[in-house]
Amino acid sequence: MSRVRSVLGVELTIRALFENPTVATLAGAIESGVASDPFDVLMPMRVHGDAAPLFCVHPVGGLSWCYSGLLRQPGIDRPIYGLQARGADGGGVLAGSVEEMAADYLTEIRRVQPHGPYHLLGWSFGGLVAHAMATALQQEGERVAVLALIDSYPAMEVEDERVENAAEARALLFDALGLPEPRTGPDDVTDPHGGEAEPDPGGDDVLDGKTVEALTGVVLNNARLMDAFTPRLFHGDLQLFVATQTWDDRLDPASVWQGYVVGRVDVVRVDCEHNRMTQAPALDAIGPVLADRLRNARDHEIPTA
Template sequence: RGVELGIQALFLAPTVAGLAAALDDEDPAAGALDVLLPLRTRGDLPPVFCFHAAGGLSWRYAALLRHLPAGHPVYGLQARAFAEPGHRPVSLEEAAADYVERIRAVRPTGPYHLVGWSLGGLVAQAAAVLLEEDGEEVATVAVLDSYPARTGDPVTVPPAPRVLGALLDAAGVGPDRGDEELTPEAGAALLRARGGPLAALLADRVGALVDAYRTGVELRAGFAPRRFGGDLILFVANGGAGGRGSRPGPESLPAAATAEKADRWRPYVAGTIAVHPVDCRHEDMLRPEPLAVVGAAIAAHLNNRTTRKDI
């Protein structure tokens, strides 16, 4: 069940049903699958750009809005396959370059603030390298429990029916559905019958969700980060009793294990790595309690930047 629970975490959040309220568009559903997802467009300070995890959607970052200073607009970056079914990047770097184009259409010059959970942390770091190579200032790279792959790390791409089954579980569709026979068409029909925030997805978009997750697993395995010249803010999910609180628990990672995770980034970060342990499991990082810890730290960093020089 570990794989299924991890996949479900990418698709399910307490705030997903309230996504429409977070979006600024009068018809938010029309743009909910766009590559650039406007979560908050108001504000005169540099935007915060949030990169999707392997599931391809950035909806879960809507829960971050309440924690970030109101002067910063917030945008999510989502897998291009939702807007262009069948699109598949050949590398994580290619995806990052595409997202940098979208970012610069909104914010032509720096400073830039980048945030990413899971696979999104790798994409955020890759985007930071590209922006830096263009001569731009990258003021924030906040990585939420994301680490470069190590040589020998196992790569297991789950079968499409398993991913789709986890998506349906996350949406509350009952278990008596015959996952072995699941197709995107059948999944879309089940979601439509169930109702909820995913009910409007057509079969090609359901297929895109599945493909985005499986592609993300493959892209992570083939990604070799390049060195970023700035600093990194690293949030480490250190386990913890129950996995959803913000205080240390008896199952938390020892300090040495947390340090080892930070060391995995050291070859790829020229500046400092500020490590923030968060008492949760990886899949719970964007749940309310852990996200309050993450959001407070990012907000403090943004406020410090604003006090010093950001406009």
């Protein structure tokens, strides 16, 4: 994106990058003048495919760009949409609860899929929202065929690191996006040998200061919502991916969720840290299991008129 901007003078959007994964299709998109808001609440990542869409809920950072690696996973050849927090672009009102956020997102996904069966995925904080969406759908008589959570747990069941100030929120934001946090100290101006230091693109090559400030507020709000949220009972099986490098081995991850699920809690352990679960190679371990889950759900889907 940075290279296209500097050489061609074109502001490439995240959505354009998602929808055009090859150089040829991206060149065509640039020539046609594609434009969209990378902070849309419902962000299309892939709109083509015959099966029901997979809806991916953002982590605590509020953006769903982290799910782009799913587009390269074999077997997940269906539409993929990301759900992103309101307020990520500096506008809108932040959600007052996980339940309020879930209801808002259900309104959004019904724009592209009015009825089930639904397929929901969430990482970390996003898993709690996906679970809340699933229980709300079931209360309305809809079917949730797949509910998959990536290293996500109810706050009252596990000890988790708390986000208490803007600096911690900012660090967590860039970590979730897989971007280096921009350096702001005096050492960034000159190198220790007296010459001019190379600029550190960090995250501000993608996110400007105003956006970072807005997203920091989103992180703080989502952290507060997570601490106050108690899941309802989901009737169905739950697919849980566990980051073994940061998981407390004294706890059984299935047991943590069993009180909120009527059905199986199927656990897949991934040799990875929590904050790297949507990056390779973790996603290469998650992808085949998720693809099988989606494929099996499709095999049991009831045709609609």
